[in-house]
Amino acid sequence: MKKIIVLSLLILFASCSTDTNNSKYLRWVGDSVYTLEIDTTEFKLCNSESSVRQYFHFNKGLQYKGEKEGLRTEFKQEYTAVDTDQSGWIRIRFIVNCEGNTGRFRIIESDMDYQEQVFDERIINQILKITQSLDGWKVQSMRDKPTDYYQYLIFKIIKGDIIEIMP
Amino acid sequence: MKICTQLFLILVIFRINAQPNCEAFKYYGDTLKYEACKEAEKRSGHYQFSRKYQEALDDALAIDSTFAFAYRAKSTAYLKSGDFITWKKLIDKAVQYDPEGQLYYRASCRYQFFRDYKGAIEDIKHLDSLVKYDIGYSQNGDYHLNIIMALSYRAIGKPMESLKIFEQTLQDSSYSVGIYDYLHLGVLNFEMGNYAKAIETLKKQEIENDIAENRYYIALAYRKLGNTKECIYNLDLAKKKYLMESRMFDPYVEKMDQIFLIDIENEIETTYNNR
Numbered sequence: 001m002k003k004i005i006v007l008s009l010l011i012l013f014a015s016c017s018t019d020t021n022n023s024k025y026l027r028w029v030g031d032s033v034y035t036l037e038i039d040t041t042e043f044k045l046c047n048s049e050s051s052v053r054q055y056f057h058f059n060k061g062l063q064y065k066g067e068k069e070g071l072r073t074e075f076k077q078e079y080t081a082v083d084t085d086q087s088g089w090i091r092i093r094f095i096v097n098c099e100g101n102t103g104r105f106r107i108i109e110s111d112m113d114y115q116e117q118v119f120d121e122r123i124i125n126q127i128l129k130i131t132q133s134l135d136g137w138k139v140q141s142m143r144d145k146p147t148d149y150y151q152y153l154i155f156k157i158i159k160g161d162i163i164e165i166m167p
Numbered sequence: 168m169k170i171c172t173q174l175f176l177i178l179v180i181f182r183i184n185a186q187p188n189c190e191a192f193k194y195y196g197d198t199l200k201y202e203a204c205k206e207a208e209k210r211s212g213h214y215q216f217s218r219k220y221q222e223a224l225d226d227a228l229a230i231d232s233t234f235a236f237a238y239r240a241k242s243t244a245y246l247k248s249g250d251f252i253t254w255k256k257l258i259d260k261a262v263q264y265d266p267e268g269q270l271y272y273r274a275s276c277r278y279q280f281f282r283d284y285k286g287a288i289e290d291i292k293h294l295d296s297l298v299k300y301d302i303g304y305s306q307n308g309d310y311h312l313n314i315i316m317a318l319s320y321r322a323i324g325k326p327m328e329s330l331k332i333f334e335q336t337l338q339d340s341s342y343s344v345g346i347y348d349y350l351h352l353g354v355l356n357f358e359m360g361n362y363a364k365a366i367e368t369l370k371k372q373e374i375e376n377d378i379a380e381n382r383y384y385i386a387l388a389y390r391k392l393g394n395t396k397e398c399i400y401n402l403d404l405a406k407k408k409y410l411m412e413s414r415m416f417d418p419y420v421e422k423m424d425q426i427f428l429i430d431i432e433n434e435i436e437t438t439y440n441n442r
Contacts, residue, residue, distance in 0.1 A: 028216035030248035054216070056247065056418045067427040089281060091249045112283075114255035152249035156282055164282045167249070167420040 030093065030150065032104040043103025045095070045148045052095060053149045055167075058140045062151070062167055065136030071153075075162055078130045082122045082160035087112050090119060090127055090155045096137040098146035105132060120160070127155055127162075187236050203231035207240070216244040235265030239272060246276055247419065262290075270294040275305035275315060279420055284319035291316045307417070310345050311336060318351055318423055326359050346376045347415065347422075354384050354424050362388045379408040380415050383426050383434070390438060398438055406431045 026033065027050060045052065055062065064071045088111040095104045105128065111117045131153060139146050156164040189204035210223035221244070224237040242257035258276070261269040274290035277283035291312045294302050302312045310318070317332035333352045336342055349372035356365035365388040372381040386401035406428070408414060415425040 023218050023222065025218040025221050027218065028214070029221065029244035030216070030250060054247065059418050061416065061418055062421070066429060068421050068425075069427045069429045089251055091251065093249060108250060108252055110252050114251055116252055150248070154249050154251070154281065166280065166282065 032093065032095065032106050032150075034104065039104050043095075043101060044097065046098035046146060047148055051148065053140075053142065053147055055096075055140075055149050055151045057149065058142070058147075060140070063138035063140060064134075065138065068165075070136060071134070072165055074134060074136075075127075075130060075165060078133075079126055079162055081162075082120055082126075084120050084123070084160040086117075086120055086123065086160060087158045088117055088119070089114075090124065090157060091152055092128060092131045092155075093150060093152040094131070095148055096140075096151050097148045098139055100135075100137045100139050102132065102134070102137060102151075119157070123157065123160060199231045200234055203227040203234040203237065206230055207234070207237050210240070215240070216248070220244075233264045235261040235263075235269055238264070239269055246280055249280075251281055266293070267297050270297075271303055271312060272306050274312060275307070275310070278315050278319060279305065279307070279417075282322070284322045287319045288316055288323075309347065309417075311342070314345060314348055314351070317355075321351075321355055321358075322423070326355060329355055330359070344375055347372075347380075347424075349375055350378075350381050350384070351424055353381065353388075357384055357388050357391075362391045366392075377408075378414050379405045379431070380424060380426055382408060383431055384424070386434065386438075395438065395442060399435075402431060402435045402438060406435070 031049075031052075062068055062071070066073065088109065091108045093106045093108075094102045096102055107124065107128065109117055109119050109124070137151065140149055141147055152167070154166040155162050156166070186208070187204055189201055189208065192198075192201040192204055204227070207224055207227035209226070210220040213220040213223070221241060224241045227234055227237045238257045238261035242254050242261065245251075245254040245257065254276075258269070258273045262273055270290050270293055274287045274294065277290065278287040291302065294312070304311050305315055313332055313336040317329045317336070320326075320332065321329035330352075333348075333355065337344065337348065337352070349368050353365045353369035353372060356362075356368055366385055369381045369385040369388065372378075382401045382405035386398045386405060389395075389397040389401065405426075409426070409428055409431060415422045
């Protein structure tokens with residue numbers, strides 16, 4: 001009997017593993033797996049990988065000290081427009097953990113036609129550095145339990161300047 | 168009776184923002200789309216970000232690579248995670264195979280999530296050129312597409328075109344006024360320097376949906392006209408409403424003309440300092 005249970009568990013595990021390995025998808029669209037080469041070891045999730053939520057799951061919108069205006073002020077104060085003809089969108093996505101700390105920053109960049117493009121380093125480095133320095137993210141909870149969540153910021157760039165910040 | 172049935176099925180196929188009725192494809196003899204549609208139903212019960220949800224739609228597209236609904240359903244998770252590159256590739260496919268049924272979605276998402284005003288205008292104009300019926304509402308139901316076009320024109324610095332669309336839309340007796348229509352028109356009037364008109368319009372918003380934003384902008388218009396008493400009254404009311412969460416809200420993004428507590432408090436301070 002014991003052998004049958006062990007065998008069944010092995011088959012179940014194997015089938016689950018196969019299912020996951022064969023899929024091109026992770027748990028959820030947009031999940032950021034910890035990557036040694038780019039992610040700091042200082043940033044830790046408070047709960048499991050499978051418990052990380054999306055910012056809108058809390059139905060409160062963006063939660064930052066001083067609300068969206070507080071966030072905008074940080075970029076107004078810190079970002080210096082770059083003299084270039086480049087325009088488009090930059091998204092930086094990251095995780096806010098249960099202590100309000102951030103990590104696993106991921107960047108995508110496009111032109112105004114949503115085609116991938118690499119922005120001038122002077123733009124991208126500034127935006128990444130400011131985003132990484134933001135310290136006003138609010139802790140969000142689900143059933144009274146502080147929860148890790150994905151947040152993103154999208155910057156609409158026109159000729160090297162930040163015109164709008166979303167969401 | 169047959170005409171009624173056909174009309175009903177057409178409406179069901181193109182029903183906004185919903186899973187198509189697979190039986191309608193069968194009725195019209197489109198077996199491939201019927202099978203793809205049934206395959207897509209397997210995503211039911213799975214979260215739209217999840218592997219199972221995406222895989223069910225991939226399987227549907229493997230059956231019929233022209234099934235527009237599956238592309239749009241796949242695109243939503245990318246939209247909500249801010250991945251505009253993948254989202255655009257998917258939603259472009261949906262529009263390619265079903266422009267009449269999918270342009271409303273691409274247009275309103277371009278406006279709502281990416282502040283892509285020119286793109287939204289292009290899509291709405293394109294949709295309007297394709298259909299003879301009412302072009303309808305945004306995917307979240309907050310705005311008629313005409314209003315999104317008006318807001319987009321305003322955002323790209325064409326207030327007169329914006330005003331024209333607002334007035335034409337709101338004068339149409341068959342039009343149901345949206346929950347923020349008069350607010351945005353009031354702000355447009357304010358920005359154009361028509362303060363009395365802004366007050367008149369924002370008072371209409373009070374009747375439709377009295378929130379912190381219309382009280383805030385009406386206060387600014389009163390101040391421009393030198394009426395400090397009404398300005399203070401409305402700013403105080405705006406703050407109360409804001410704190411009671413009677414204000415613009417979208418769980419995904421900041422809305423156009425949305426205000427925050429600091430905006431109200433700054434204006435209260437300015438008004439008291441200038442008395």
